[in-house]
Amino acid sequence: MTMNPFDLKSALLAKHAQHVVLVHFPIALFISSFVFDLLAIWTGSRSLARAAYYNLIGAAITALAAVVTGVLAWQLQLEGERLRGNLRLHLSLGASSAVLIWMLAWWRRRQEREDDGSLAGGYWALAFLAVLVVALTGHLGGILSGVEVPN
Secondary structure, three states: OOOOOOOHHHHHOOOOOHHHHHOHHHHHHHHHHHHHHHHHHHHOOHHHHHHHHHHHHHHHHHHHHHHHHHHHHHHHHOOOOOOOHHHHHHHHHHHHHHHHHHHHHHHHHHHHHHOOOOOOHHHHHHHHHHHHHHHHHHHHHHHHHOOOOOO
């Protein structure tokens, strides 16, 4: 049995749903941004700071796609059923992750306009919190998808 490539509902409800694929982009881009920023401070490299900035912007853009596909998966696969337990926690953490990434992108964009090259302590505190929330969201998503099995 072959699937019609133009059947949107079948594509979105496929076993390899788009959300499961797309979430890796904002996670990887955001973590890379954080690491590039740390390396930029350690080495004093302006190129690494620019790489961190562009990765953060990419993470913010792809975080929107992850949120949209997550909500679509909920609406189409679960038919909008009320979320409970880990699914509700995953949705809350995912939305929080996206908001934190967007806040950091906004803050960073503002810093780039000032062009002093330094990041405030508050930025680092928020970035560290965002790393923790993104990691927890991804871990919980792995458990929900069946990739990770809790002990």
